[in-house]
Amino acid sequence: MANKLSREERQKRREQRRKNQHKKAKSWLREWADALLFAAVAALIIRTFFFEAYRIPTPSMEKTLMTGDFLIVSKMSYGPRTPMVLGVPFTNIYMQGLVLPWARLPGFDEIERNDIVVFNYPVDLAPIAAKTNYVKRLVGMPGDTLSIDDNQLFVNGEQAEPFPGIQRTYEVRVRDRVRLSAAKVRAAGGTLYQTQQPGVYRVNMTRQVAETISRWQEVTDVNPFVLPDGFNEYDRREFSFSSGFMNHHHLPPTVVPFEGQTVTLTPGNYHVYEDILTRYEGNSVQREGEQFIINGEETNEYTIRQDYYFMMGDNRDNSEDSRFWGFVPQTHIVGKAGMIYFSWDSERWLPRFDRILNFIHD
Structure with missing residues (x-):
């Protein structure tokens, strides 16, 4: 009897040990799940309201920012936006047709001319927050006259x-x-392009590199290349600041739109304001000759409801920017480029160690 009770007791103890081990495993998994959930929520909050990582995919900002630079973008600088869409966190998947009421929270800095700014590409056909992120230099503030x-x-x-x-x-x-x-x-820091004319080359480079090359023995002359004023590169584009011939080396004096500005619309200038009225400020616009009908009312005057900005890439002849697709609405501003935390040279398959942890200066 004593042996029988002893075997039963041992069996109970083994079962108890298995239950305890199972509880410990569940507890361990729960702790890890809680930790991962907390980390994901924290990362989502940080990404939404404080900082976001961004990779430079094109050479449009070289040499200021290089292809392969990884940036930290400060959303706190100009004020973060509350969520605009519902979607899967950390992906580009969002619920189609649903746009949330949103607001921009206060920032600790004002947006200024010559800031390097990350923004949503305005002409994308998607909700604002789901549009592609671009980075350019802000060269025109609301109310500035640019040419x-x-x-x-x-x-x-x-x-x-x-x-x-x-x-x-x-x-x-x-x-x-x-x-x-x-x-x-x-090696000097430029990119050479052959031309059809013997002895003449085109080189994309900074002014400092141009000064260096001008002193080479084989070089006789170095001058900025300028497209002729009558050369039209806009025949295949939807947007243009001019209704006639236009290229990105020439821009007639243009006022950057600002909140409260009243503009008089004409058939000659509507191409400049069309995206503002219809795409960014959601108006219904019809034209009957020289008469405009805005939201069912006959009027040729319109008061702009938000500030706009003019962006350009630092690689001026290798950048599609506001010269090509127009103004950037205030609603599309994401944040200020703050720091390069990593940089990868895809040609050499090596990090650019001299750029890592560099702060971005305007």
Whole structure:
């Protein structure tokens, strides 16, 4: 009897140990699940209201920002936006047709001219927060008058401040029967393009590199390349600041729209304001000759309801920006580019160690 009771007791103890181990395993899994859930929620809050990572996919901001740079974007600088859509966190999947009421919370800084800004690409056909993120330099504030003359930007009548990283195309002439070395140009910091004209090359580079190349023995002349005023590169584009011939090296004086501005619409200027009225401010617009009908009312005057900005890439001749698709609404501003936390050179398959943890200066 004693042996029988002893075996039953041992069996009970083994079962109890198995239950305890099972409880410990469940407890361990629950702790990990809770930790992962907390981390995901914390990351989502940080990404929504504080900071977001962003990768530079194109050369439109070189040499200021390089293809392969990974940025930290501060959403607190200009004020974070509350959620606009419902979707799967950390993906581009969102619920179609549902846009949430949203607001922009106070930021600790004001957006300023020459800031490097991340924003939603305005002409994407998607809810604002689901649009592609772009990064450019803000060159025109609401109310500024901008013009571009021979590829030189003017703001309120004065030539815009030059930045060391800004690139443009230069025409380089060399001596007879001499070739310009692409490898030598690349080592100096430029990108060489062959032209049809013998002895003439086009090089995309900064002003500092242009000054260096102008001192080379084989080079006779270096001048900025400018598209002729009558050359039209907009024949295949939906947007243009001009109803006639227009290219990105020339821009007639244009006022950047601002909240409260009343504009008089005409058949000659409607192409500039059409996206603002219909796409960004949600109005119904019809035209009958020179008469406009806005939301069912005959009127040629419209009061703009928010501020707009004019963006340009620092790689001026290799950037599609406001010159090509117009103004950026205030609602589309995401944040300010703050720091490069990592940089990857895909040509050499090596990190750019000199760029890691660099703060971005305007």
